[in-house]
Amino acid sequence: MRYTPHTERDVKEMLGVIGAALPEIFEACGIPERAGSARSIDGITGGILSEEGLSALETERELKRIAAKNKVYGAVFLGAGAYNHYIPPVVRHITANPRFVTAYTPYQPELSQGILQAIFEYQSGIVRLTGLDVSNASMYDGAASAAEAVLMCVADKPGDILISEGVNPEVRAVVAAYLGGTGRSVTLAPLTEDGLTDAAFIAARGNAACCLIQQPNYYGNIEDAKAFGALLNGNGVRYIMHSYPTALGILASPGECGADFATGEGQPLGLPLSFGGPYLGYIAAREKYVRKMTGRIVGETTDREGRTVYVLTLQAREQHIRREKASSSICSNEALCALAAAVYLCALGKNGFRAVAADCFDKAHYLAEKLERAGLRLKYKNAEFFNEFVTVSDSKKSSRILKLLDEADILGGLKLNEREILWCATEMNDKKQIDGLAELVERV
Amino acid sequence: MRLIFDKSVKDRACVTLPASEIPVYSVKNAGFLRIAAAELPEVSELDLVRHYDALSARAYGVDSGFYPLGSCTMKYNPKLHESMAGLCGFTDIHPLQDETTVQGALEVVYLLTEYLKEITGMDDGSLQPAAGAHGEFTSLLMTDAYFRSKGERRKKILVPDSAHGTNPASAAMAGFSVVNIPSRRDGLVDLNALRAETDGGVAALMLTNPNTLGLYEKNIAEIAEIIHANDSLLYYDGANLNAVMGKIRPGDMGFDIMHINLHKTFSAPHGGGGPGSGPVLCKSFLRDFLPYPLVGASEGGYGFLKPPKKSVGKVRSFYGNFLVALKAFAYIIALGRGGIRDAAEKAVLNANYMCALVSEFLEAPFGGARMNKTEVSECGGEGGCAGSFECAAESEKSKKFGGACMHEFVVSAEKLKVDTGVSALDIAKALIDYGMHPPTVYFPLTVHEALMFEPTETESKETIDAAAAALREIVGEAAKNPEKIKNAPFTAHVGRPDEVKAARKPVLAR
Structure with missing residues (x-):
């Protein structure tokens, strides 16, 4: 691809006005032709970049191929600093x-x-x-x-x-x-x-x-x-x-x-x-x-x-x-x-913004109850939480829980260690997702 | 134009959330709760869309017209990149997903780092810094860590007086003191001054090459020798990499560590001020100081490497501005080596062409006279010869071609100001009436009444011709009717703002 609009005629006319050829301009600046070393991308020897590049269509294909190597989950229960919220x-x-x-x-x-x-x-x-x-x-x-x-x-x-x-x-x-x-x-x-x-x-x-x-x-x-x-x-x-x-x-x-x-x-x-x-x-x-x-x-x-x-x-x-x-x-x-x-902030507005926060709070508390029933314990019983919390389990290994969820297209919480997981719920998680997750955890 | 807050109507809404199917819970400790709700606007979706449509009509981007803002590389941002950065395979992945589920993202990080290494001649790098100044800061933290690991205490950074303001600011932020190195009259680093200041306390010299005057520091080999003989590091500010990529590499020039502005050189858009991306690259002896995590490749795929032994740590959460890096990645694979070299050559062609046209009526102190007109007589004077100060020592050839600039050039309106009272700022404002964005003004600080133009390679000859013609008219008008130019622009939505009032009694929110 080239994003430069110059025709051959343009280049000729412009160089005519300048009064020098392109190599002369670079040379006058202090960069002689073939200034780069043998390792350089100036074309002397090949590197990993292709000389000719790709067309727009090929570039698009390549990026779609790469994007397809990333897994986009159907449900996300992972936060820890980055949160899955509804974006109008x-x-x-x-x-x-x-x-x-x-x-x-x-x-x-x-x-x-x-x-x-x-x-x-x-x-x-x-x-x-x-x-x-x-x-x-x-x-x-x-x-x-x-x-x-x-x-x-x-x-x-x-x-x-x-x-x-x-x-x-x-x-x-x-x-x-x-x-x-x-x-x-x-x-x-x-x-x-x-x-x-x-x-x-x-x-x-x-x-x-x-x-x-x-x-x-x-x-x-x-x-x-x-x-x-x-x-x-x-x-x-x-x-x-x-x-x-x-x-x-x-x-x-x-x-x-x-x-x-x-x-x-x-x-x-x-x-x-x-x-x-x-x-x-x-x-x-x-x-x-x-x-x-x-x-x-x-x-x-x-x-x-x-x-x-x-x-x-x-x-x-x-x-x-x-x-x-x-x-x-x-x-x-x-x-x-x-x-x-x-x-x-404007799209949600005064009431909507509060409603999202309340919904995150509710969903996380519902999730916590469900996980407790599925056999996990809440680590911090005496603290109140917003939309994230830590569970502990002596019998269910964190990696096993997360693997089972992964197979069901669910991105589980963050593994803190083999006993503890940091969970997150937001307005994006509906009752069905939460119930389904809890069922899977129960089976582990 | 009214603020969105002034368009708010109680209980109007734009987004409706689904009805809840689960019980309502409540915070037990009422003291934890917010007393006064945040007074956010209550508007409909159409209110919102019209508000921002009206705001966009009062904004100006590369897509709107010529944007020759010097030092900013406002090249065209291909639409393909925006579409690709919107693929859900890139936008909807969590940074803490297991690395086996983000192989595509890791591939982008890994390969882009490899490409940047190849383009710059460096050995390793990190995409973590979020902007150019952030990359500078990170590199200087690495520089500090490097000397501490050797048991040395070096607390000085040398910076040419023509440097970007971020250079000294980043140095100070990283705990260094700053020593300014004067430029010679020809705009290049004064080697004698450099030698005089280079002592055992100097950690690094920060250099932009080509420098902020659009001039290539042709003495770079000698500069590197002076710095390296002192065991100091040579730092490359990649802000002007667009002029030389594919032609010559910072790593081969002798630089040890550098940053790149992906949002300038590699065509990611500026977004009205960001997000950018400022990867740091370095020679192998500085690898251990890079921020973590770095990505490696093996037969099994891509994965995060163990933090380098003496890593400076993290300068940003996760891995940097991934989607910005993705746009740069798309640009690089589409261009290939040939396209990258072509971009640099056309950037230099456009700048020299525009400089040749503009220097007919505005003084170009460091170059820009038509090359075949720049004769020996220019030497020793204030004329257009890039080597004017040291002409006696230079070859006939360099005298002849002394007028060349690289991807940008600086002209001075000093004489015009003396003659007519019209300043660089006035000229810049008058350009707005021609539907163009003004150039950078009053930078670099070393040139009086500076106007700094960087046309970039994506602009056509016609656009540059039109800009030069507009400037010629403005300069002509300044002689006849200076008051008119001093009051420009006339076609903008607003006139010149009272900046003193803004700073004296700040109103920063409503």
């Missing part, structure tokens, strides 16, 4: 609009009001969802959001970096990597027997710089996020609440819990699972942190005629102005994913 078709239709898809970052406000307003509406949606004051225009993913929130917290504050053991291990790993440049390390706050973050451990570290709590936590348990807010606010420890956004349909918002920062994975807001990406990190903060905030932010202003317009603002925080003094190096973000999230 209108979300994909709107986000497929080429004027959104093929635009660059909206540096030219006169040509980009549509993108800027869409991001402003996304920010507004996140502010409303989290109950905090400001949101940026998006981060790479939830883990990167948490990591950048930690960096913001510790930039001007000494002390421990407390991270709950209930935070998803993927997120913890990313936070640890991001801290590599600061020389500061993490203090892991353990979980109690009930699968909840140990409040006494955190209370004993009143001089900490910040504390990261996940809601609901990795094991699905609902943390007493308000109590942590009271505790951390009282000690002057910056509170980062990392939430599954769907859960915020019914659970107390970070704002209500006293969080300084709200972060989380935005994938559940209208983005498909897509083998892990592209996803969307959301990050919101109290007003007082706005000038330290990471990433792009869209603000409202007026033009000369007094019309309301939107622009990228507070750019003095950013890399293209501040260079090494910027609050982060982030440039490209996840704008199109943020657009999907904004459309998703």
Whole structure:
């Protein structure tokens, strides 16, 4: 395939205007013909790439062949950081609009009001969802959001970096990597027997710089996020609440819990699972942190005629102005994913969003009851959970359960070990699926 | 235009969920519950569709018209890729599925990494970073880990003054201090300054080649020698890889580690600011520091490898922006080696052609005079010879062809501004009235009143002719009626925004 439109005549005319042949241009730049080594793809010796490439039809065939090697399950009960939710078709239709898809970052406000307003509406949606004051225009993913929130917290504050053991291990790993440049390390706050973050451990570290709590936590348990807010606010420890956004349909918002920062994975807001990406990190903060905030932010202003317009603002925080003094190096973000999230929030609306959260809660509790009847035990009896929970079994091996489900076209939960599985249910799982799954588990 | 929130009507709905067939459960601890519901808009599907249709009419993409935004490689994004990235075999797979059930996805990750290795001349890589700056940050974490593993403490990163802002910002984020290296008047790295700053504390030099002026750092072999003689690393910012892919490889130039912007060079769309994808590639001696997990191939199929011994860990959950990588994969297999080389050649052809046309009325400080007109007389002056500062030492040949740029070029409106008061920004805004996206302005910081054009290879001669004609008219108008250009654009939905007000009293949500 070639996506270059040049005819031979075009090339000749253009080179005539330039006054040199193509090899001469490259040579004048300092790249002589056959500059590459024998290993290079310049055609001297063969590599793994074909010289001629493929036609569009062949490319399509090849990708369909590859796609067919992936198994798409009829029912999904796996979460652990990526969630199978209903995506109203209108979300994909709107986000497929080429004027959104093929635009660059909206540096030219006169040509980009549509993108800027869409991001402003996304920010507004996140502010409303989290109950905090400001949101940026998006981060790479939830883990990167948490990591950048930690960096913001510790930039001007000494002390421990407390991270709950209930935070998803993927997120913890990313936070640890991001801290590599600061020389500061993490203090892991353990979980109690009930699968909840140990409040006494955190209370004993009143001089900490910040504390990261996940809601609901990795094991699905609902943390007493308000109590942590009271505790951390009282000690002057910056509170980062990392939430599954769907859960915020019914659970107390970070704002209500006293969080300084709200972060989380935005994938559940209208983005498909897509083998892990592209996803969307959301990050919101109290007003007082706005000038330290990471990433792009869209603000409202007026033009000369007094019309309301939107622009990228507070750019003095950013890399293209501040260079090494910027609050982060982030440039490209996840704008199109943020657009999907904004459309998703509108498509569900105030009542629909709450209803999805309630449905996830109900489905997971129904599933838990069914699995208990099928012979599994709930690991954390004294904690409440949202839509994920851990089961334990002495007789039914996790791998056997999951294999049997796989054969029935069901993607089971996450195997924590041979006795324990982390299950997830969402609005996508109907009664029939859940009953069917429980029957299979009973047979193991 | 009104916000979607202002179109909300109580109890209007777009999506209806199925009626529940199971019991209702409730949270026992009422303190866990949300008190105030999130005030999300209540609209119908048609309300929503019309709202976003109106917003899209106020947006502008590559599909809308010419988008010569320098440094951003706004090439056409083939529709085939979008269709393929929408296949349910790619969108509906969970990142934690057993690896035997995602062999196709792993094949894409594995093969794309192999192709990128071949194109760049590197030995290994990871697709995990989600954007270019993320790739820079990851590489610098690796650089730091590499020196620590050798028991060395090197905390300085050298960055040319013409570098992208992300370079110094990523370095600082990874815990380094930044030392700026001045450019010579010809726009290339000042080797003497480089030698002077290269000491035992230097971990790496970050370089874009061709650089942000669209000039190839022809002294790259010498630069590599200076850096390697000091046991420092040479880092390649892949933002401008489009100019040289298929022609010459960073790995062969002497670079040790690099990132690629799949959303620039390999035609994945920019999405209004993202998602991107910024794979990191490195020479074999840095392999052990790559983020995990990496994918390997064996006779039994594809699978995740054990984390490299000294891995910097993870910079993003799971495996990066998979669907973006998939689009790049489709692009590479469709183009093949020949197509990749052709893309670079046509990108350079288009830029030189446009530069030749535009430099007739706007000064091109680093090149762009028609090559057969660029004579020895240009040397030593401010003219168009790429080797002007060191011309005495250069061959006759390079004098003759001194006007060449690579995939992008910079012109300066400094003289026009002195003469008429019309600035680079004004010219950029006036282009909007011709239905085109403005170029990058005021970058690189080393050129006054800079306008930076990157036409890319997918644009036709006619489009470039039209853009050059529009610029000629604007510059002509600036001389006659400067106030008109200073107030442009006139055809956009809004006039120039009050950016000071936006920053002074921020309104960031409603």
